[in-house]
Amino acid sequence: MARVALTWLAEPGNRIVWQLVQAHGAEETLDRLIGGDIPEASLRAAVASRSSSGDPRRVAEYALRRAQRLGARVVVPSDDEWPTGVQSLATLELDVGGRISRDVRPPLCLWVRGSRPLGDAFERSVAVVGARAATPYGLHVTADIAYGLAEQEWTVVSGGAFGIDAAAHRATLAAGGFTVAVLACGVDRPYPVGNAALFEQIAESGLLMSEWPPGAEPLRHRFLIRNRVIAAATAGTVVAEAAARSGAVQTMSRVVALNRRAMVVPGPVTSAMSVGCHELLRRYPQARLVTGVAHVLDEVGRIGEYLAEPARGGDHVRDGLDEESALVLEAVPRRGIAGPEQLAARAGLGLRTVLRRLSLLEIKGLVVRRDGGIALAALARTPVARTDTPPRTRFPA
Amino acid sequence: MARVALTWLAEPGNRIVWQLVQAHGAEETLDRLIGGDIPEASLRAAVASRSSSGDPRRVAEYALRRAQRLGARVVVPSDDEWPTGVQSLATLELDVGGRISRDVRPPLCLWVRGSRPLGDAFERSVAVVGARAATPYGLHVTADIAYGLAEQEWTVVSGGAFGIDAAAHRATLAAGGFTVAVLACGVDRPYPVGNAALFEQIAESGLLMSEWPPGAEPLRHRFLIRNRVIAAATAGTVVAEAAARSGAVQTMSRVVALNRRAMVVPGPVTSAMSVGCHELLRRYPQARLVTGVAHVLDEVGRIGEYLAEPARGGDHVRDGLDEESALVLEAVPRRGIAGPEQLAARAGLGLRTVLRRLSLLEIKGLVVRRDGGIALAALARTPVARTDTPPRTRFPA
Numbered sequence: 001m002a003r004v005a006l007t008w009l010a011e012p013g014n015r016i017v018w019q020l021v022q023a024h025g026a027e028e029t030l031d032r033l034i035g036g037d038i039p040e041a042s043l044r045a046a047v048a049s050r051s052s053s054g055d056p057r058r059v060a061e062y063a064l065r066r067a068q069r070l071g072a073r074v075v076v077p078s079d080d081e082w083p084t085g086v087q088s089l090a091t092l093e094l095d096v097g098g099r100i101s102r103d104v105r106p107p108l109c110l111w112v113r114g115s116r117p118l119g120d121a122f123e124r125s126v127a128v129v130g131a132r133a134a135t136p137y138g139l140h141v142t143a144d145i146a147y148g149l150a151e152q153e154w155t156v157v158s159g160g161a162f163g164i165d166a167a168a169h170r171a172t173l174a175a176g177g178f179t180v181a182v183l184a185c186g187v188d189r190p191y192p193v194g195n196a197a198l199f200e201q202i203a204e205s206g207l208l209m210s211e212w213p214p215g216a217e218p219l220r221h222r223f224l225i226r227n228r229v230i231a232a233a234t235a236g237t238v239v240a241e242a243a244a245r246s247g248a249v250q251t252m253s254r255v256v257a258l259n260r261r262a263m264v265v266p267g268p269v270t271s272a273m274s275v276g277c278h279e280l281l282r283r284y285p286q287a288r289l290v291t292g293v294a295h296v297l298d299e300v301g302r303i304g305e306y307l308a309e310p311a312r313g314g315d316h317v318r319d320g321l322d323e324e325s326a327l328v329l330e331a332v333p334r335r336g337i338a339g340p341e342q343l344a345a346r347a348g349l350g351l352r353t354v355l356r357r358l359s360l361l362e363i364k365g366l367v368v369r370r371d372g373g374i375a376l377a378a379l380a381r382t383p384v385a386r387t388d389t390p391p392r393t394r395f396p397a
Numbered sequence: 398m399a400r401v402a403l404t405w406l407a408e409p410g411n412r413i414v415w416q417l418v419q420a421h422g423a424e425e426t427l428d429r430l431i432g433g434d435i436p437e438a439s440l441r442a443a444v445a446s447r448s449s450s451g452d453p454r455r456v457a458e459y460a461l462r463r464a465q466r467l468g469a470r471v472v473v474p475s476d477d478e479w480p481t482g483v484q485s486l487a488t489l490e491l492d493v494g495g496r497i498s499r500d501v502r503p504p505l506c507l508w509v510r511g512s513r514p515l516g517d518a519f520e521r522s523v524a525v526v527g528a529r530a531a532t533p534y535g536l537h538v539t540a541d542i543a544y545g546l547a548e549q550e551w552t553v554v555s556g557g558a559f560g561i562d563a564a565a566h567r568a569t570l571a572a573g574g575f576t577v578a579v580l581a582c583g584v585d586r587p588y589p590v591g592n593a594a595l596f597e598q599i600a601e602s603g604l605l606m607s608e609w610p611p612g613a614e615p616l617r618h619r620f621l622i623r624n625r626v627i628a629a630a631t632a633g634t635v636v637a638e639a640a641a642r643s644g645a646v647q648t649m650s651r652v653v654a655l656n657r658r659a660m661v662v663p664g665p666v667t668s669a670m671s672v673g674c675h676e677l678l679r680r681y682p683q684a685r686l687v688t689g690v691a692h693v694l695d696e697v698g699r700i701g702e703y704l705a706e707p708a709r710g711g712d713h714v715r716d717g718l719d720e721e722s723a724l725v726l727e728a729v730p731r732r733g734i735a736g737p738e739q740l741a742a743r744a745g746l747g748l749r750t751v752l753r754r755l756s757l758l759e760i761k762g763l764v765v766r767r768d769g770g771i772a773l774a775a776l777a778r779t780p781v782a783r784t785d786t787p788p789r790t791r792f793p794a
Contacts, residue, residue, distance in 0.1 A: 137667070349442075
């Protein structure tokens with residue numbers, strides 16, 4: 001109850017409130033704040049102003065009753081299910097300065113709808129976030145990544161916004177996976193209302209979570225405060241699309257400062273909704289370019305557990321050949337035969353090397369001995385054929 | 398003549414030939430090679446095989462006569478116009494091992510069509526390269542970058558292939574800029590033939606350049622050898638599009654090893670022609686993501702001469718506000734008025750801070766004093782209005 005009241009008196013993340021709670025406990029801190037014993041002027045003024053509109057304890061009791069009717073619970077750090085990741089916010093120091101950047105301390109409590117314990121839900125979790133005004137491209141990539149994460153039994157975490165957030169939740173639900181929506185308003189308050197049905201689905205098979213009590217408004221600055229919880233509670237954050245100067249930069253600065261995996265999906269340079277992504281990749285050396293779920297799993301998975309396969313071109317017969325063998329194979333005429341000396345001259349290699357490489361090529365079934373010379377085997381013929389536009393896969397301009 | 402003959406006896410870049418020329422001069426090296434005095438077996442065999450098909454000196458004389466008829470010239474390191482950048486290849490050591498990787502020594506000579514001196518042409522030059530099977534997206538971005546480089550009087554350098562290479566040349570010509578095509582065959586030999594008209598245009602207003610004499614065939618391995626010249630002669634290389642496992646990786650490894658600027662254009666993760674680009678960005682920390690010519694100029698230009706402007710979102714009235722002022726502005730009701738105490742409570746800030754910030758907001762014309770309270774000014778109203786989907790530009794989910 002004291003933690004609920006404190007969250008009402010000062011917005012979550014407040015550094016001074018958090019320090020007082022650490023030093024004296026929530027009950028005593030609440031007494032101090034209500035008594036006006038506050039070591040900072042701006043907090044003192046904010047608390048006084050808030051107190052003048054109601055009794056903090058009664059507000060908290062009302063919120064708890066409302067939550068009970070709703071089937072929501074409040075979770076505090078001493079609970080078994082408290083997600084340990086958010087505690088990293090206790091020591092987070094951001095370089096950027098300014099009031100908000102200092103006020104990134106851990107939540108005092110979390111309101112939850114959904115049955116799974118928080119800690120369990122966040123243990124293997126990745127945030128997938130991005131623009132509201134997402135493009136079909138961004139929605140497609142988001143759905144692919146979220147679906148793939150769900151298939152590998154990773155929890156997908158996002159906000160509740162239109163666009164990328166909603167796409168991430170929907171794809172996770174479609175995969176039968178587990179999704180968490182971290183809201184900047186009460187868990188009983190569908191915001192945006194267009195996502196109301198989605199929130200109900202998430203509450204049933206996933207989790208709705210918020211630092212603010214039921215009924216709380218989605219004030220603009222609360223999104224900023226909320227974002228730190230998404231960054232801290234998960235193993236990493238994927239930004240799927242972001243406009244120029246979007247909040248993705250703020251999110252990523254925290255992800256990086258928290259030593260979580262910062263992942264960014266690139267897009268067409270002609271798309272306004274990828275400008276922010278490209279800015280992130282240019283600004284943060286720690287941000288990793290990811291093009292799909294394999295790369296994401298590669299970042300957040302235990303080393304070796306998920307190893308993204310290198311991108312592959314067509315399976316040309318030359319693949320896997322060393323450079324010398326490739327040169328020799330290239331030197332073999334398309335039609336007819338050639339002697340080893342001719343091949344050596346054409347390939348610019350020594351005769352001994354050519355003979356050694358020919359043995360290898362023969363074993364691989366790429367060349368055959370015929371009429372006292374060397375000819376291309378049928379297997380090697382098509383891709384080796386020199387045309388106006390030789391395949392560029394190995395030797396491109 | 399000796400350098401021409403040597404380039405015929407062994408492919409350009411050969412480490413041993415280059416070392417001999419450095420130690421004994423081209424004439425004596427040619428004598429040695431013809432005499433079979435060669436310190437490596439594979440080179441000895443290659444030279445013997447090549448010599449058996451003709452006299453190197455006569456081949457060289459024929460090539461020089463052919464060039465003269467064509468209006469082409471041969472340039473050697475002692476010429477004033479020799480491009481100094483290629484000399485960096487003298488000490489290039491690549492980690493990858495294997496014969497080709499060691500044979501990256503500077504050209505012995507360069508065949509040129511076009512009047513401008515080579516050194517002058519390459520002094521401010523950027524390579525723009527990429528896939529033959531380019532997409533409309535890649536062609537568009539390439540044209541934008543090449544056109545912009547030409548406008549800033551940078552030389553655009555590329556190969557002669559279809560796709561990105563041709564698009565780079567065409568856009569440069571369209572901008573009235575200067576373009577160099579570095580070929581893997583004779584400068585008299587349109588390859589691919591579909592680009593013949595383009596090559597003629599380049600020869601007239603730019604430069605066609607090759608290490609191989611007129612008439613030389615575009616053998617596949619020559620593209621690989623040629624690429625080192627593009628990497629070394631320019632200030633940096635932009636890869637606009639590249640398929641998975643494309644030669645762009647080889648090119649970039651050299652660009653990076655040569656300490657030139659490695660630049661890569663991202664694209665849709667759903668495009669096969671951007672897979673190679675994304676692999677480069679993942680593989681090489683030195684590779685810089687570029688989304689347009691401003692970023693390219695930022696990399697290759699003298700520091701401060703070109704400074705890429707940060708990407709900008711819409712010009713919201715809040716832009717430039719500090720966080721506290723933004724919070725106060727957010728707290729002002731959409732309709733009607735509020736007192737400073739109400740604003741302080743709503744914004745979670747101290748009264749003194751709110752009063753200070755209100756003065757600032759008033760000066761900026763964002764709030765007005767009315768009826769003993771604070772109201773939004775018309776200027777601030779539209780973007781400040783809280784809707785179902787508040788603009789995410791500054792405070793996104």
